[in-house]
Amino acid sequence: xxxxxxxxxxxxxxxxxxxxxxxxxxxxxxxxxxxxxxxxxxxxxxxxxxxxxxxxxxxxxxxxxxxxxxxxxxxxxxxxxxxxxxxxxxxxxxxxxxxxxxxxxxxxxxxxxxxxxxxxxxxxxxxxxxxxxxxxxxxxxxxxxxxxxxxxxxxxxxxxxxxxxxxxxxxxxxxxxxxxxxxxxxxxxxxxxxxxxxxxxxxxxxxxxxxxxxxxxxxxxxxxxxxxxxxxxxxxxxxxxxxxxxxxxxxx
Amino acid sequence: xxxxxxxxxxxxxxxxxxxxxxxxxxxxxxxxxxxxxxxxxxxxxxxxxxxxxxxxxxxxxxxxxxxxxxxxxxxxxxxxxxxxxxxxxxxxxxxxxxxxxxxxxxxxxxxxxxxxxxxxxxx
Numbered sequence: 001x002x003x004x005x006x007x008x009x010x011x012x013x014x015x016x017x018x019x020x021x022x023x024x025x026x027x028x029x030x031x032x033x034x035x036x037x038x039x040x041x042x043x044x045x046x047x048x049x050x051x052x053x054x055x056x057x058x059x060x061x062x063x064x065x066x067x068x069x070x071x072x073x074x075x076x077x078x079x080x081x082x083x084x085x086x087x088x089x090x091x092x093x094x095x096x097x098x099x100x101x102x103x104x105x106x107x108x109x110x111x112x113x114x115x116x117x118x119x120x121x122x123x124x125x126x127x128x129x130x131x132x133x134x135x136x137x138x139x140x141x142x143x144x145x146x147x148x149x150x151x152x153x154x155x156x157x158x159x160x161x162x163x164x165x166x167x168x169x170x171x172x173x174x175x176x177x178x179x180x181x182x183x184x185x186x187x188x189x190x191x192x193x194x195x196x197x198x199x200x201x202x203x204x205x206x207x208x209x210x211x212x213x214x215x216x217x218x219x220x221x222x223x224x225x226x227x228x229x230x231x232x233x234x235x236x237x238x239x240x241x242x243x244x245x246x247x248x249x250x251x252x
Numbered sequence: 253x254x255x256x257x258x259x260x261x262x263x264x265x266x267x268x269x270x271x272x273x274x275x276x277x278x279x280x281x282x283x284x285x286x287x288x289x290x291x292x293x294x295x296x297x298x299x300x301x302x303x304x305x306x307x308x309x310x311x312x313x314x315x316x317x318x319x320x321x322x323x324x325x326x327x328x329x330x331x332x333x334x335x336x337x338x339x340x341x342x343x344x345x346x347x348x349x350x351x352x353x354x355x356x357x358x359x360x361x362x363x364x365x366x367x368x369x370x371x372x373x374x375x
Contacts, residue, residue, distance in 0.1 A: 045359075066363045070355050080356045087360065183352055 013111060014090040015042045016081030017063075018074050019098040023051040026098050030060045033096075033104050040107070043084055044098070047077040053098075075187040082169075082178035093169045102166045106207040110168040113203050120173040120200040123159065123192075124166035124207035143228060147189040150232060154239045155196040159204055162189045166207055173200050180244050182234065186227055190234045198243045260322050264303035272296045291339060295332035299325065 015033065019026055026044070033042055042063040046054040048071040057065045066080060078095055085093045092114055096102050106124055113119040127144075147162040165188055169177065176198060182190040195202055275292050278284035302309045302325060313321035 064363070066359050068355055068359045069362075070351075072352055072355055076352050076356065079352075080359060083356055083360060084363075183349070 012090045013040045013092040013094060014081065014085045014088075015040050015094050015096050015107070016045065016078055016085070017042065017096050017098045018045045018047060018077035018081070019049060019053050019057070020047040020071070020074075020077075021049045021051045021053060022098040023049070023053045023056055025100045026053055027056045027060060029096075029098055029100050030057060030063050032100075034062055036104055036107060040094075041090075043081055045077040045080050047071055047073070073183065073185040075181055075183040075185065078187070079178060079181035079183070082174050082181060085174050086178050090174070091171055093174050095165060095167045095169075097165050101209050101211070103208055103210065106166065106205075107168075109205055110166070110207075113205070114168055114170040117170075118201075119203035120170050121195055121202045122168040123161065123202060123204045124164050124209075125159070125161035125204040126164060126207065126209050127160040128204055128206035139224070143224065146228070147231070147235075150235055151189060151192050154193050154235060157196065157202070159192060159202065161204065162192050164188065164207075164209075166209070167191075176200060176244075182238075184230075186231055189231050190238055193235045193238045197238060197241070258306075261303055261306060264322075264325055265300065268296050268300040268303055272300065288339070288343070291332070291336050295328065295335075299328055299332075302328065 017026075017029070022029075030042060030044075033040070044054075044057040044063045044065045046057070046065060046067045048068050054065055054067050057063050064084075066084065068077060068080065072080075081095070082093060092111055094107055094110060096107070102124070110122045110124055113122050144161065144163050148160065151157075151159055151162045163186075167188075173195070176195075177191075180194060180198075181187065182194065192202065272293070275284065275289055275296065279286060279289050302312075306321075309321045309324060313319075313324045316324065318324050318327070
């Protein structure tokens with residue numbers, strides 16, 4: 001592929017960062033992303049935070065900030081990002097966490113399979129190679145293993161990190177997800193079944209994730225059983241449902 | 253039809269009539285949409301019919317193997333409640349999606365407008 005072609009395509013990438021009460025980390029996350037900014041635009045979707053997330057993000061002057069008037073959960077916030085990407089004609093979108101867990105270094109690598117047209121969705125996996133950075137708790141790893149198992153049964157494919165939130169999408173995936181992205185919190189495993197069911201090609205790449213720099217995880221231990229059940233149920237029904245007929249074209 | 257009236261019958265007739273009136277009133281005052289009243293009205297009428305028509309109640313209770321016929325009235329009531337609650341869950345889920353879409357569109361438009369105001373004032 002010629003250099004020119006690659007650069008022309010690189011220009012329109014949107015970094016979607018859903019945020020809920022991330023005032024402690026969001027400034028640093030944006031600052032860290034800045035050196036990479038030549039090819040990207042940063043979109044902060046503030047999911048009705050009760051703290052200064054929106055103000056801090058605006059003050060940096062380097063991020064587009066959209067404030068949701070009511071709290072929708074991660075799914076609804078990310079979907080808003082996809083809608084924005086369609087409206088402003090972005091070729092690629094990357095979902096990135098606002099808590100400092102994700103490494104800006106991995107973004108370019110994640111986009112590459114999209115440019116090479118090898119995938120519609122690229123998932124950053126913590127477990128594809130021996131992990132150096134992030135160590136999660138025993139129970140959390142059990143949960144991830146469980147979702148990996150369910151994904152494998154329902155899609156037949158093997159993905160090592162179905163709960164990873166670091167993902168890149170091409171235009172086809174953006175169009176689809178703007179219409180059908182799973183609502184509520186914790187959409188990642190469901191998204192995999194949805195994508196597989198609707199013929200979007202997924203590829204995993206190894207990434208290093210860090211400990212979250214501030215804030216608390218979206219899943220507290222008391223709620224985790226509830227979330228496990230809910231997400232598993234959603235995955236099952238997405239699998240049982242017919243592939244979506246709406247989407248892909250009608251939003252362009 | 254109304255021969256040998258029992259006390260439970262009187263109570264259920266009065267009850268279902270009062271209920272029908274209440275639903276009708278709510279629709280008339282536009283506090284209840286017709287679409288959501290249909291299930292209520294349907295079951296209120298069924299309840300009323302079986303409250304009046306004792307022999308029908310006995311007959312159907314026998315068919316379903318219910319030993320004490322008025323218990324069938326409670327069965328009808330419970331089925332009605334479950335169906336209406338399921339209808340509510342469906343409506344709530346639907347509205348959940350509608351509210352999400354509205355919220356997203358509004359946030360996007362608000363952002364668009366503030367961008368436009370910014371570029372207008374800088375020109």
